[in-house]
Amino acid sequence: MKLLVAVKRVIDYNVKVRVKADETGVETANVKMSMNPFDEIAVEEAVRLLEAGTATEVIAVSMGVQQCQETIRTALAMGADRGIHVKTDEELQPLAVAKLLAKIVEKESPDVVILGKQAIDDDSNQTGQMLAGLLGWSQGTFASKIDLADGKANVTREVDGGLETLAINVPAIITTDLRLNEPRYASLPNIMKAKKKPIEEMSPEDLGVDVAPRLTTLKVTEPAKREGGVKVESVAELVDKLKNEAGVI
Amino acid sequence: MAVLVVADHDNSAIVPIVLNTVTAAAAISGDVHVLVAGEGSGAGAAVEAAKIAGVSKVIAADSAAYAHQLAESIAPLVVGLAGGYSHILFPSNTSGKNIAPRVAALLDVAQISDIVEVVSEDTFVRPIYAGNAMATVQSSDSVKVITVRGTAFAAAEAEGDTAAVEAVDAAEDPGLSSFVGQELTKSERPELTAARVIISGGRGLQSGENFEIIEKVADKLGAAVGASRAAVDAGYKPNDYQVGQTGKVVAPELYIAVGISGAIQHLAGMKDSKVIVAINKDEEAPIFTVADYGLVGDLFKIVPELDEELETQGITAR
Numbered sequence: 317m318k319l320l321v322a323v324k325r326v327i328d329y330n331v332k333v334r335v336k337a338d339e340t341g342v343e344t345a346n347v348k349m350s351m352n353p354f355d356e357i358a359v360e361e362a363v364r365l366l367e368a369g370t371a372t373e374v375i376a377v378s379m380g381v382q383q384c385q386e387t388i389r390t391a392l393a394m395g396a397d398r399g400i401h402v403k404t405d406e407e408l409q410p411l412a413v414a415k416l417l418a419k420i421v422e423k424e425s426p427d428v429v430i431l432g433k434q435a436i437d438d439d440s441n442q443t444g445q446m447l448a449g450l451l452g453w454s455q456g457t458f459a460s461k462i463d464l465a466d467g468k469a470n471v472t473r474e475v476d477g478g479l480e481t482l483a484i485n486v487p488a489i490i491t492t493d494l495r496l497n498e499p500r501y502a503s504l505p506n507i508m509k510a511k512k513k514p515i516e517e518m519s520p521e522d523l524g525v526d527v528a529p530r531l532t533t534l535k536v537t538e539p540a541k542r543e544g545g546v547k548v549e550s551v552a553e554l555v556d557k558l559k560n561e562a563g564v565i
Numbered sequence: 566m567a568v569l570v571v572a573d574h575d576n577s578a579i580v581p582i583v584l585n586t587v588t589a590a591a592a593i594s595g596d597v598h599v600l601v602a603g604e605g606s607g608a609g610a611a612v613e614a615a616k617i618a619g620v621s622k623v624i625a626a627d628s629a630a631y632a633h634q635l636a637e638s639i640a641p642l643v644v645g646l647a648g649g650y651s652h653i654l655f656p657s658n659t660s661g662k663n664i665a666p667r668v669a670a671l672l673d674v675a676q677i678s679d680i681v682e683v684v685s686e687d688t689f690v691r692p693i694y695a696g697n698a699m700a701t702v703q704s705s706d707s708v709k710v711i712t713v714r715g716t717a718f719a720a721a722e723a724e725g726d727t728a729a730v731e732a733v734d735a736a737e738d739p740g741l742s743s744f745v746g747q748e749l750t751k752s753e754r755p756e757l758t759a760a761r762v763i764i765s766g767g768r769g770l771q772s773g774e775n776f777e778i779i780e781k782v783a784d785k786l787g788a789a790v791g792a793s794r795a796a797v798d799a800g801y802k803p804n805d806y807q808v809g810q811t812g813k814v815v816a817p818e819l820y821i822a823v824g825i826s827g828a829i830q831h832l833a834g835m836k837d838s839k840v841i842v843a844i845n846k847d848e849e850a851p852i853f854t855v856a857d858y859g860l861v862g863d864l865f866k867i868v869p870e871l872d873e874e875l876e877t878q879g880i881t882a883r
Contacts, residue, residue, distance in 0.1 A: 332829070333694040342698050354811075410666070411675050434811060436830075438693050440678045445636065445666035454637055454741035457663050460804065470745060474804040475659040476580075476758075476813070477749040482635070484742040494794065494811065495804060530675035534688065534701045542836055545857035547848075551870040554842065555878065557858055562840045564762070564819040565786060565880050 317371045317464070319362045320426040321396065322417060323355040323378045325387040326437040339535040351387045354432025356394075357492040360499040361462065362430050363395035370464055373397050375424060379408055379416055385515055392510035393502035399515035404527065406520070410438075412527035414446035419523040421451060426487070428469070433458050433491040444491035454484035458493040566651035567596035567621075571643055573660040574610035576603040576632060581759045582656040584617060584720035589713040590654050591619045591721070592683040598622045599728075600646065602639050602735075604632035611730050618725025628735035633744040634660050640667040642736040647672055647708055651686065657712035658758075665712050674706035681717035695810040695833035715758060716816035716837055750805050752790075757808065760789035761883065762819045765808055765835075766801070767793035769824020769845065769864055773801040778868045779823050785875045787882025791815070793825045809834035824864045827852030844868065
């Protein structure tokens with residue numbers, strides 16, 4: 317079974333994001349970038365399936381600027397076999413990414429594509445579902461458990477009321493939620509080994525996909541600031557304030 | 566042109582966030598239709614949908630394939646109806662987020678996630694970077710497929726109108742997926758996203774059993790119980806308790822954070838609450854920067870005291 321995982325380069329989750337003064341976006345100069353945390357979970361799951369003998373090959377794909385190759389190297393160091401980099405300096409929105417991935421799926425014929433459920437930069441939560449739609453494949457989104465067998469997968473999903481299990485046909489798209497696994501740290505020997513693994517480079521034009529954005533960002537602004545309030549000294553004072561000042565109890 | 570709201574429901578009843586989604590739809594057009602695709606839903610959910618104030622028509626599609634809101638089954642139905650609409654809105658809950666992008670891709674249009682404001686019929690505001698920035702985006706697509714953040718729009722009146730219910734045929738089912746089972750959390754307490762008061766616990770609680778002390782307070786105040794990601798990851802509470810960027814987004818009148826440090830992704834899920842109380846032993850914890858009332862100290866001493874104080878003063882749920 318062949319697996320494809322999609323990995324996105326995003327501002328590291330520990331960085332306090334700052335809106336640019338000219339309201340065109342957020343500050344990315346000299347900011348630490350990392351693999352989207354949900355995508356790390358996707359890579360981990362794929363590598364575990366490889367180690368268990370369920371999968372035979374794991375391909376990591378990333379799209380965007382030259383530095384996305386660092387993100388692919390991280391996936392290779394975690395255990396993916398090879399990489400594909402769709403290189404472009406253009407802004408890529410989820411629909412364009414899904415279309416590019418669909419073309420790569422046509423070329424590589426994976427059985428399952430695993431993606432993070434959402435990227436922590438644009439918080440869209442769309443690409444996996446869009447790819448499933450474009451390919452006419454089943455989708456197991458927000459997965460917290462995956463049981464993969466020939467031609468079928470049982471996916472347990474994190475839903476509003478708790479957990480839900482679906483049986484989905486393979487080939488399938490699966491998107492990862494937080495509780496699926498705990499991603500490993502790549503060891504130094506594996507980081508060294510990853511440097512020798514191949515990364516194939518291509519462009520959106522090579523894949524014949526029009527990536528022109530459909531949404532125009534008119535401005536990016538700071539959210540309304542919430543002022544910190546007061547510290548109270550005792551439970552009695554807290555209850556008094558909630559009752560008589562805020563009027564919420 | 567009319568706007569279509571795709572309802573989430575359990576066949577017998579509409580999920581409350583649909584009411585907020587209808588309000589967002591009404592901000593775009595005066596003609597709001599609601600699609601209820603389900604099994605036997607003509608009797609339950611569709612009837613409820615028809616009563617929502619501001620809804621002019623309910624479209625009901627009845628099929629066993631729609632019983633569990635599978636994206637693979639529902640998406641072709643929505644795509645078949647899309648020609649009659651300028652906008653298709655879904656609630657931004659786990660069901661809407663699952664189906665909406667699939668619909669958008671099949672229509673070859675972008676999807677706009679989690680809108681918090683309708684600026685005009687093609688321009689919307691949505692949070693990015695866990696709500697640390699707000700993006701105003703304009704769509705150039707002929708049909709706009711959107712998910713709506715429930716807490717950003719008031720709920721439409723559940724009993725306000727009597728719209729006509731029109732039955733439509735089910736779309737052909739692709740047979741790609743099937744429902745196996747579910748483990749839903751059973752609770753007598755209000756649902757997190759609909760609660761007037763929420764009390765949430767974090768890693769500071771140290772175990773799932775220790776949540777009992779905040780549950781006692783919750784029951785006095787008629788509150789829902791939530792948890793931080795750290796507490797859910799540690800197994801103290803199931804996933805559906807999680808408040809945050811990737812869990813539930815809530816905006817109750819009163820949010821009490823107990824033993825929660827206030828990571829960015831948690832704040833993203835609760836900072837629009839009207840009044841925030843933080844109880845934490847670390848006075849430098851970031852949660853205090855958003856709290857209206859902070860109390861520094863040992864939660865295992867403070868929370869039982871709070872419970873007693875509420876008891877003494879005879880404060881109960883409103």
